[in-house]
Amino acid sequence: xxxxxxxxxxxxxxxxxxxxxxxxxxxxxxxxxxxxxxxxxxxxxxxxxxxxxxxxxxxxxxxxxxxxxxxxxxxxxxxxxxxxxxxxxxxxxxxxxxxxxxxxxxxxxxxxxxxxxxxxxxxxxxxxxxxxxxxxxxxxxxxxxxxxxxxxxxxxxxxxxxxxxxxxxxxxxxxxxxxxxxxxxxxxxxxxxxxxxxxxxxxxxxxxxxxxxxxxxxxxxxxxxxxxxxxx
Amino acid sequence: xxxxxxxxxxxxxxxxxxxxxxxxxxxxxxxxxxxxxxxxxxxxxxxxxxxxxxxxxxxxxxxxxxxxxxxxxxxxxxxxxxxxxxxxxxxxxxxxxxxxxxxxxxxxxxxxxxxxxxxxxxxxxxxxxxxxxxxx
Numbered sequence: 497x498x499x500x501x502x503x504x505x506x507x508x509x510x511x512x513x514x515x516x517x518x519x520x521x522x523x524x525x526x527x528x529x530x531x532x533x534x535x536x537x538x539x540x541x542x543x544x545x546x547x548x549x550x551x552x553x554x555x556x557x558x559x560x561x562x563x564x565x566x567x568x569x570x571x572x573x574x575x576x577x578x579x580x581x582x583x584x585x586x587x588x589x590x591x592x593x594x595x596x597x598x599x600x601x602x603x604x605x606x607x608x609x610x611x612x613x614x615x616x617x618x619x620x621x622x623x624x625x626x627x628x629x630x631x632x633x634x635x636x637x638x639x640x641x642x643x644x645x646x647x648x649x650x651x652x653x654x655x656x657x658x659x660x661x662x663x664x665x666x667x668x669x670x671x672x673x674x675x676x677x678x679x680x681x682x683x684x685x686x687x688x689x690x691x692x693x694x695x696x697x698x699x700x701x702x703x704x705x706x707x708x709x710x711x712x713x714x715x716x717x718x719x720x721x722x723x724x725x726x727x728x
Numbered sequence: 729x730x731x732x733x734x735x736x737x738x739x740x741x742x743x744x745x746x747x748x749x750x751x752x753x754x755x756x757x758x759x760x761x762x763x764x765x766x767x768x769x770x771x772x773x774x775x776x777x778x779x780x781x782x783x784x785x786x787x788x789x790x791x792x793x794x795x796x797x798x799x800x801x802x803x804x805x806x807x808x809x810x811x812x813x814x815x816x817x818x819x820x821x822x823x824x825x826x827x828x829x830x831x832x833x834x835x836x837x838x839x840x841x842x843x844x845x846x847x848x849x850x851x852x853x854x855x856x857x858x859x860x861x862x863x864x
Contacts, residue, residue, distance in 0.1 A: 515734050517784060518785070519737065519784075523762065524760070524807055524809040526807075529737075531734055531737055692736075695733060697733060
């Protein structure tokens with residue numbers, strides 16, 4: 497938690513997706529929520545515009561590991577801030593203004609107390625090698641009318657000559673079958689339903705990228721839905 | 729098998745006094761309904777034909793016959809919208825799910841009377857044959 501350009505607090509934390517369940521709101525409506533065990537995180541580094549880094553940011557460290565399981569650079573980096581044990585996951589958070597927080601301080605879920613909407617960054621579940629229909633939502637080929645053994649194929653992948661300067665070659669970036677999943681995925685503007693400070697839990701409405709147990713980064717929503725909702 | 733952290737989250741949303749009933753029971757479900765800014769209680773009475781789910785995910789199905797038409801309503805057991813659940817009559821049943829009642833009409837839908845109900849707030853009705861289906 498630190499100041500952003502507007503003087504308001506910018507909340508960001510690393511955590512683990514625990515799983516999904518549902519809760520009731522005040523009027524008895526069921527809300528599907530993802531439980532994220534977040535933090536406590538340690539600020540392992542502070543970067544400032546006038547320092548040697550040239551921009552404002554804080555670096556968060558999450559999940560203690562034994563020194564012998566870490567690397568010497570990481571151990572040394574964490575010791576600089578007075579931490580006893582090195583961290584396993586790090587994430588930098590860019591800030592608009594010079595951070596008021598100092599390296600070595602702790603960030604926990606209480607920084608999300610007044611936050612209504614969050615963005616969640618995670619790593620999507622691995623799907624393995626997938627065809628174009630699943631991977632890129634292609635329509636496939638007709639089920640009948642003479643189509644044989646090509647019902648899920650991509651169809652033509654480009655002409656012969658002069659395909660936009662890629663004559664006799666397939667265009668770069670052409671959507672084809674291949675490995676799907678295990679990539680960074682952000683879900684924006686999820687409602688934050690509850691904060692449990694005792695257990696360091698965040699209850700986030702809806703689904704969050706990745707498998708249970710996966711590391712996720714939760715930050716207050718970047719787009720202005722907070723203010724849009726407040727205006728209503 | 730449930731994650732302990734998730735159980736902790738759920739425990740805050742479970743009913744403080746769990747309602748007790750069984751499949752086959754004839755029940756009155758007192759359900760809070762919000763209309764505009766007014767809140768009132770609606771009663772749905774019928775036979776419990778299924779209970780499923782555990783903890784916060786638990787739900788039950790109540791079946792009754794309205795105008796010769798079977799009507800079923802599924803309630804989340806832990807919903808705060810259920811104000812109370814009155815047991816009217818218990819039945820002796822040999823199935824966990826009474827889906828077979830859907831294919832039956834009239835007298836065939838009657839269930840064997842079960843153990844008598846001894847709750848304090850049970851209505852003083854002595855018409856166990858309040859089987860709505862039998863009446864129609």
